[in-house]
Amino acid sequence: MRKLGLLFVLSLMCLALTISSFAAVDSYSQNFESYEAGTEIKDDLLPDWSLIRATPTGSFIREDGGNKYFEINAYYHAEYTKTLTEPYVYEVDVYNPDAGFNISAFFVRAGRERFDVMFGKSTGYEWDGDANSGFPSVGGSGLLVLPNNGNKLSLVVKTYDESNEYKIGNVRYEATVGADFSKGFETLKFVDDGQTVKVYASDELAFIVEMSDAGTYPLGEETYYKKVVVKDKNGTELGTVNNARVAVNSALIIGCRESKFNIDNIKIYALEEPNTETSDAVMFMPVIVSAIYALVVLKRRQVA
Numbered sequence: 001m002r003k004l005g006l007l008f009v010l011s012l013m014c015l016a017l018t019i020s021s022f023a024a025v026d027s028y029s030q031n032f033e034s035y036e037a038g039t040e041i042k043d044d045l046l047p048d049w050s051l052i053r054a055t056p057t058g059s060f061i062r063e064d065g066g067n068k069y070f071e072i073n074a075y076y077h078a079e080y081t082k083t084l085t086e087p088y089v090y091e092v093d094v095y096n097p098d099a100g101f102n103i104s105a106f107f108v109r110a111g112r113e114r115f116d117v118m119f120g121k122s123t124g125y126e127w128d129g130d131a132n133s134g135f136p137s138v139g140g141s142g143l144l145v146l147p148n149n150g151n152k153l154s155l156v157v158k159t160y161d162e163s164n165e166y167k168i169g170n171v172r173y174e175a176t177v178g179a180d181f182s183k184g185f186e187t188l189k190f191v192d193d194g195q196t197v198k199v200y201a202s203d204e205l206a207f208i209v210e211m212s213d214a215g216t217y218p219l220g221e222e223t224y225y226k227k228v229v230v231k232d233k234n235g236t237e238l239g240t241v242n243n244a245r246v247a248v249n250s251a252l253i254i255g256c257r258e259s260k261f262n263i264d265n266i267k268i269y270a271l272e273e274p275n276t277e278t279s280d281a282v283m284f285m286p287v288i289v290s291a292i293y294a295l296v297v298l299k300r301r302q303v304a
Contacts, residue, residue, distance in 0.1 A: 030265075084250040197209040
């Protein structure tokens, strides 16, 4: 009887493992449809995000053609409050009609700690003091993507740079993509497996970022990947950064420094890449155990 009970328990365990191996967990989703058009998004009006704004200029829910979206105005910082420590996918639809000098910055692998800069602390909109970056660089750590120039996508690796006053540096790479963020909403997607971040523009691969050599710096307490290798969509290396400040535990930040841009359909969910061979074996395990269980029962009845 004990053997029968054990077989039954094993069958249930295998079934549970099968179900869990295929389950996809959506962590977060926001399409702004529950808001009234004209609502100003400030304070605690966007659950799961910490909001900072430096000017009285508001950021509002807008509506066009029956679709509601979030219009973010200048000097605005939105930070996802949940730190991502497991592989994940992060998607956001972006429409940036005011391209050029406008900084619409989408950070992944940012740290939680803030560093001193010229006008306060490093945020998604505050200039980091790097006079050599060639653009109004923002933030203190992480990888940030800037869809600021039509179908040109910029990837910036934040660095620890002793030569700069605030020890913050930037290394920038660019890619030309089919999506044009200045003409309408396009999807910006990050697929992060913990060692590699892939950046997509409406399902077209733009950058591959490989991270390694975790450690700390004299300034700050968090752990960062110090070595970052950036590749294009074909896997051709664009450059290597050996003083990167890319957080081991990923914080997501949306920052706006100049002008304004629009976002919609934010999604954050677990990245699941099951081993096909293992999954197939696990899938049939309950059937095998159940068959053995049935044979044992039949044999016991025959003996009786």
